[in-house]
Amino acid sequence: MDTSNKHAISTIVEGVPFERPLLTIIGLCFLLMVCDSYDVAALSFAAPVLIKQWSLTPQAMGLIFSAGLFGLLVGSILFGWVGDRYGRKQAMIIGALGFSVLTAATGFARSEESLLALRFLATIGLGGAVPNAVALTSEFTPKAYRITAVGVIFAGYSIGGIAAGLSAAYVVGALGWQTMFFIGGALSLLCTCAFLLLPESLAYLASRPERRREAIMVANYVRPDLKLDSTSELIPDVPADVPRAQFSDLFRGPLMVATPLLWIVYIASAMTVFSLVSWMPVAAQSVGLSQSAAAVATALLFAGSAVGGIVAGWIADRLGILAVAGMGVLGFPAVATLGSLGNSAELLLPASFFAGFFAFGGQTCLHGVVGSLYPTNVRANGVGWAIGINKIGSIAGPYIGGLLLSHLTGQQLFLAAASPLVVVVVVALALWIVLSSSTRSSARSATSIVH
Secondary structure, eight states: OOOTTEEEHHHHHHTOOSSHHHHHHHHHHHHHHHHHHHHHHHHHHHHHHHHHHTTOOHHHHHHHHHHHHHHHHHHHHHHHHHHHHHOHHHHHHHHHHHHHHHHHHHTTOOSHHHHHHHHHHHHHHHHHHHHHHHHHHHHHSOGGGHHHHHHHHHHHHHHHHHHHHHHIIIIIHHHOTHHHHHHHHHHHHHHHHHGGGSOOOHHHHHTOGGGHHHHHHHHHHHOGGGOOOTTOEEEOSSOTTSOOOOGGGGGSTTHHHHHHHHHHHHHHHHHHHHHHHHHHHHHHHHTTOOHHHHHHHHHHHHHHHHHHHHHHHHHHHHHTHHHHHHHHHHHHHHHHGGGGSTTOHHHHHHHHHHHIIIIIHHHHHHHHHHHHHSOHHHHHHHHHHHHHHHHHHHHHHHHHHHHHHTTSOHHHHHHHHHTHHHHHHHHHHHHHHHHHHHHHHHHHHHHHHHO
16 A cells, blocks of 8 residues: 555654744744733733722622633633634634624723623633644644743743733823723734634644645645645544544543643642732732832733743653642742742842742643643643633632732732642642553553564
């Protein structure tokens, strides 16, 4: 049988060069994360003004934060399913279009109830676009630097937070908090238009015989050296006759234990990360910083996360889930000590950078690990559920922070925010043991078959 014109998708992807096609994919997914972060951070920077203008309690503001993050949970689960069935690109465009329009509409909110509803609806689309961006990046990037690539796109999350901080410093006082959301909606709409330039996932296309011609076009786009033609046959990593992904597939074999452990790590990590994202401007002022210094501290938190995410991704490409545990070990003291530095900006500002580096960086490389944990046919669903479950922590963290804000000192508040990182370390190590045991079992099975 002539196999010279047959090409396995995994082999094609492993040969994708780090050139324009791949850089375009990574760059556009990076822009999505910029919009994601700007949208989430915009509410954090608007919060001090809203609390004063609308006479909101910290608990009410925490509920609004959590409503938006609950929308991310719904969107990531719903659109993870959509991405596995109808394509990553299509799911990203629909989700991004939804959150761009509704983010702009948030600027027209005139009550606590309308703001809560708009935040929930806007973030459904936002939550749907992100897991598909992670899946798309993972499916076009060679394994050797796959997690690093995911770390790069999540660096966009940090850039978006910094951009939101700069916007807040210049426009909230002069033009009102609403302007933050008008800017965010406009940027997100431009991003949505740019997604039309994205190719559809090659792994997804190859599993759909009716889209064979498109699959060959995409393969030639990312691997022009192959010069595929209409007679070429692309061999999917998962055969077309394999049943479509089901929720139960996330718990088959070693995933029965690995998936729940992964979810626990996500929840705990998100509790720390989103507590800091939501309440950092308020908490920094509670330990004595001025409003402007608190904004700078928050921006440095995001800057640290950008660097930490890339560094942690590079490490995770080599150590896997162990990198998440290591970042948690270092992240706990970095976050916990933020409240004990008093009102010294000289100490608190660099400490904020390192808190972002370790705490946020750990979650960024976790996104890369989950992308490589699941097989192609359930990858977007697996990533969607993981990022969705992650929102349990992201919802709980800001809400609990709002409840504690009235009862704890700034020092105690930062210690509470750091505490979930202990769970991250312990459960990540347990997950590493499970995955290592599964790998050894697979190797023994393969050896027995050969002999």
